[in-house]
Amino acid sequence: MFEIRIICEAPDRESVVNGLRSQFNIGRVHSSLSLTSGGERLYITADLPAANPWPTPEQAYADAPAADYELEWARVTLMGPPLSPGLNREYRIRRAAALDRMALGLAPDFGIPVTPEDATGAAIHLMGLDRAAGLGPSGHADGPYAPDHPESTRNPRGYVRQEFAIWHKNNQ
Template identity: 85%
Template sequence: MFEIRIICEAADRESVVTGLRSQFNIGHVRSSFSLTSGGQTLYITADLPATSPWPTPEQAYADTPAVSYELEWARVTLMGPPLSPGLNREYRLRRAAALDRMALGLAPGLGVVATPEDATEAATHLMTLDSTSGLGTSGYADGPYAPDHPESTRDPRGYVRQEFAIWHKNNQ
């Protein structure tokens, strides 16, 4: 939280407050007559808006195959030959995304339940794989947040959404 002090003409008061409101979460606006300019001095308590660095589930999973398809793909993939590094990453990513969608309730009618803990565990496995892949500090990560970034460790499922959205866009 911080306080903003602005000296402006009385006629500009509303446009100034509207502009601040578009950029910050502001509280009550206190004002007094400004002796130096003849205008108003505004005192505003503000916070930065709460934003998430991650795509929303709707953004990350838009136009993706059904969860049932993803789970069947994962099952068949595991039954095949040993996974290459790239396929292992794809398997972990798609499985983590499916579990995330299930934990969010975005997979109705499956009859299978995934808890948020299941989704977080799968996300953590993906992050571990990405950070140890040997492809630099960000591993496979293609988004702004690497697997070892504090935002990623704070929200592993957000990391999955970031990576899945990028992977899906590149593999349509």
């Protein structure tokens, strides 16, 4: 934690605070009149933001096949023989990733609106499958977070992005 002191003109106060908020985790802003400039003195406690452990959607899906291709692949795959464990995991990853992209607006919804809750549900299903298979820190696709890691539990769609990016890199 550190403290920031800024002297600014009163009309600039809001933009200064918003700029700091975009770069740091800030606490309460204390202010007083500046004796030298007639502006305001701002005292703000701040922390550096935590690093985002997940690939961004743009990183995870940069070279991904089109969502309509992925959904068609998933449909055809389900119509075939029962899924082996490996194919079931591939199906879950690809389907969850397509739903995540659609919920984010990175892919068209093809007339079937996909909500963030739909994408989260598919992500939780993938995590449950991985957890049941005993895929942990050394057994899942070599990503930094296992399906039962607290970060994965907090952000299931981040887990999908991690797993899809690794799966896609290994299966191009």
